[in-house]
Amino acid sequence: MSTQHQAIARCREFLADHQIAMGEAINIRHYTDWSNYKHIQPFAVVFPKTTEQVSKILAICNELKQPIVPQGGMTGVAGAGIAEANEIVIALDKMNQIEEIDPYASTMTVEAGLTLEEAQNAARAADLYFPVDVGGRGSCQIGGNIATNAGGLSVIRYGMMRDHVLGMEVVLADGRVLNLMNKMIKNNAGYDLKQNFIGAEGTLGIVTRAVLKLSPQPKELTTCLCAFPDYLSAVKLLRHLQKRLTTPNAFEVMWDEYYQLSLSWMQNHANPLSQHYPIYAVFDVEGSAEDLENILAELFETGEILDAVIAQTQAQAHQLWLIRETVPAEISSTGRPLCFDVSMPIGQLGEFKAICQDRIAKQYPQLVSLFFGHIGDSNMHIILDLKDQEEQVIDDLIYGLDEIVYDVVRQFKGSISAEHGIGLLKRDYLHYSVDENALNVMKQLKQLFDPNGILNPHKVFKSS
Template identity: 80%
Template sequence: MSTQLQVVERCRVFLAEQQIAMGDAINIRHYTDWSNYKRIQPYAVLFPKNTEQVSQILSICNELKQAVVPQGGMTGVAGAGIANADEIVIALDKMHKIEEIDQYASTMTVQAGVTLEEVQNAARQAGLFFPVDVGGRGSCQIGGNIATNAGGLSVIRYGMMREHVLGIEVVLADGRVLNLMNKMIKNNAGYDLKQNFIGSEGTLGIVTRAVLKLSAPPSELSTCLCAFPDFLSAVHLLRRLQKNLTTPNAFEVMWDEYYQLSLSWMQNSSNPLTQSYPVYAIFDVEAPAESLENLLADMFETGEILDAVIAQNQAQAQQLWLIRETVPAEISSTGRPLCFDVSLPIGELGEFKEVCQARLDQHFPDLVSLFFGHIGDSNMHIILDLKHLPEDQLESVMTGIDEVVYGVVREFKGCISAEHGIGLLKRDYLHYSVDENTLNMMRQLKQLFDPNKILNPNKIFK
């Protein structure tokens, strides 16, 4: 009997038949994540209903030295949730309870399989606000958001997932349960062990429950689209907003190639501005309309803003945001996207874009590279559609593009991953952003928490 089958048979003692999927019973969504990097059917998918069952599964797997891959909503784009054919998946789908909303502490206690959208809606119904927001909100799960330290549109004002996790419950590779649940903002009792698991991509333990910090809902937002002669003018607007009004709830920059493609894909939509420009920014800000208009008028006078439109209602605001959101959604649904998320000092992002695009154009003249992203928090996204490439060329072209993009990131002393994690896709380039001493310390942490190397093996580093 194979090790994998031994695990499954021992798990049948405490898991119901519908909590075990094998062979054709495995839904194809467990084959790959949104990266579509590899499509592999795992040996089996187990669906625990509570922390105790996660603990029992891991205890058996650790004893038999069987590799395990935790999966959430599979909305990651770095391959961290992809399992090999000889690996067993632990899917958190059935752990989807919102256990408590504490109005006084402004916290929500949830199981790891609750989706981000469910958390957002529950907070809203309680008169509160959970600010982490990403495009896959309806599918991604809180456990995965924690495991990848999710970012999204609102990071510039509210911070990444790490800033919104007060406590977690996590199961270690050997089945031990760490109770790190906590509702207090101030808790200085020794090492803050939860930080080791936030952003660890399931390589150190499996998060099963969490205490999330909620915020007061934002006041009415003004949504604005501006056009600029260059990238640094967009940065100057951001700093003026922060100095004279407040930090925007979101601040997204797009270059013209991206902007024009988005307009061409939006149905029944025309350019809300008078013409095309080199660089655009769309942002939401809590500010009186008059104050915002005066600030923009000042920058019109200096020539730093060339054109602008302020949404007059929610429908117009949504239409403006569609310009930012259409391209990734369209390429994901109809193409074969290759996505990058990198970070650099904000003042160098414009120069980075020019250098990176020039090198991509030089080496891959038939591919269009699109630049955009959460520039306010130094995060740039690059997306290319590889759907027209022959299947036998995909791997070599993807590797070549990786080498170009991450090579430029290395030259600029930036980071190869701003918010998507490392997983499989960025593993071989991690040393571009992390020195050898730090990598060795990461490996020592892995050895401490998972000495048999059963948890999400070969993710982050080999």
């Protein structure tokens, strides 16, 4: 009997039939993530309901040396949740409860399978705020957000997922449960072990519960869309806002190719500005519209802002943000997206964009590369739609584009992954951003936490 069959047979001793899916009973959503990198039916999917069941599953698989892949909402774009045909998936969908909201400590204790949107809504109902926000909020799960150190629109002001996790419960590869639950901001009792699991993409342990830090509800926000003659003018506006008002809740930059495509896909939506410009920013900031208008007027005088519109209603604010949000959503639903997610010092992002786009255009003139992102936290996204490319050349096309983009990232001493993780897609380029000694320490940590290499094998770096 194979190790897979042995593992499932032993899991049936404590899991109900509806907690195990095999063959045609496996939902297609477990085949791939939003990257569409591979479509593979795993050997089986198990749905534990408690940390104790997760512990038993991992202890069995560790004993049998059976690989196991943790999955959340499958909204990742780096292939970290994709399982091979001989691997067992552990899905935490049924562990989705909110255990407590503590208004005095401003914390929320949740199970890892809770969706991000459910956490946001629960915080809001308690007159608090959970600021981590990504496009897949309705599907992605807190455990996956922790495993990938999720970022999103509000990082510039509030930080990434790492900044909002006070404590966690995590199950190690051998089934041991680490109780790292903590509700205090200040806790210097030895090593902060939870940091090892945040951003580790399920390769060191599986998070089952977490204590999240909540924030006060933000004051009323003003939404604005500005146009600029060049990239650095957008950065100058950001610095003016931070100095004279407050750090924006979000500050998103779009180059004109992206902006025009988005408007073309938005039904009955005219350009809110008087014409097209080289680059734009849409942002939310606390403070009065009058204070914002004073800042914009000064930059109009210097020529660093060419055009601007301030939303007068929530509906208008929503329409301005749709310009930023439409392209990724449309390409993901109707096309075949190839996404890049890189970072480097903020002042270099404009130059990076120019060099990278020029190299892509010269080698692949049939492709349109779209640049946008959370530049306030040094994060640039690039998206290309490969849906019209011949299937037999897709792999070569992806490899060639990877080589171009990551080579330019290496030249700028940036990171090949700002917020999406490494998974399978970026694994072979990790050494572009991480030196050999650091990589070796990462591999030593993997060996320490998972000596049999059963947890999400071959993700981040190849298993030995």
